Amino acid sequence: MGKRKSWPWLLALFVLIFGMPGFIFFKGLTFAARKLEPKNPVFYVFHAPIDQVRNAIESSFQLPVQDDRLNGDWSPSRMSGHGSPETEFDLHQDGLTKSAVYHWLLWPLLYKAEFKVLLAPVSDSATQVSIQTSESRVRIGPNIGGHGGDYYEWVRPTTIEEYRILLKIGRVLNEPDMPPMRLPK
Numbered sequence: 033m034g035k036r037k038s039w040p041w042l043l044a045l046f047v048l049i050f051g052m053p054g055f056i057f058f059k060g061l062t063f064a065a066r067k068l069e070p071k072n073p074v075f076y077v078f079h080a081p082i083d084q085v086r087n088a089i090e091s092s093f094q095l096p097v098q099d100d101r102l103n104g105d106w107s108p109s110r111m112s113g114h115g116s117p118e119t120e121f122d123l124h125q126d127g128l129t130k131s132a133v134y135h136w137l138l139w140p141l142l143y144k145a146e147f148k149v150l151l152a153p154v155s156d157s158a159t160q161v162s163i164q165t166s167e168s169r170v171r172i173g174p175n176i177g178g179h180g181g182d183y184y185e186w187v188r189p190t191t192i193e194e195y196r197i198l199l200k201i202g203r204v205l206n207e208p209d210m211p212p213m214r215l216p217k
Contacts, residue, residue, distance in 0.1 A: 065187070066133050066216035072195035073211070075162035077154055080205050082119075085151060085159040088204040089121050123147035123197065132215050133190040134170045141170040144184075145193060149201075163197050165189035 078085055128142035135141060145168035152160045169184040195213055202210045 064135055066135065068133055068190065068192070068214060068216045070214065072191040072214050073198070074164075074191055074194045075160055076198045076202070076207075076210065077158055077160045078202065078205055078207055079158055080207075081157055082151055082153045082159045085161060085201070085205065086118075088201050089149060089151075089161075092200050092204050093121075093123060119151040121149040121151075123149060128171055129193070131170060131190065132192055134187055141172070143168070143170050143187075143190075143193070145169070145189065147194070147197060149197065161198060161201060163194040165194060 080088070124146060125144050128144050130140040131143035132140065134143060146166045148164040148166070150162040150164065152162070154160050167186075168189045169186050172183040172185050174182050192213070192215065199210060199213065201207075
């Protein structure tokens with residue numbers, strides 16, 4: 033009878049000692065990705081000249097940081113040294129957003145990534161904008177230990193955040209024919 037009553041105390045002691053790291057390790061192994069088929073586009077041809085698209089990008093992602101916590105700046109491209117305007121815009125996500133794809137049990141995980149917006153003129157009145165994603169990750173849990181920082185798990189880009197960027201540029205340009213956002217079911 034004494035052995036049966038002592039196991040809850042041993043379990044409580046184990047959770048107290050190894051609780052947070054064990055919980056985070058378990059959470060990292062068990063989070064799930066919801067299916068998103070078909071995926072959202074990560075590029076779009078806007079019916080606007082490149083200068084107008086460049087201005088739309090600048091007005092969409094200027095400081096101070098807006099609700100989606102994205103801000104950015106033009107990065108020098110290979111052509112910028114020869115008098116050509118920049119065609120690469122780096123977007124930095126300052127905060128975390130709830131993921132529509134990555135979940136743990138019933139809760140969305142917090143997502144973060146870095147984005148590069150690439151412009152390519154298609155004609156005098158059309159510009160293709162492509163979004164490249166890097167360093168996409170979800171937050172698994174906080175670090176309560178000594179070294180600071182949170183625990184993250186690297187994940188595949190979802191195409192949701194990329195298409196949100198395209199939609200935001202499209203709203204500024206009054207682009208009428210953009211397809212709606214696709215979300216997992």
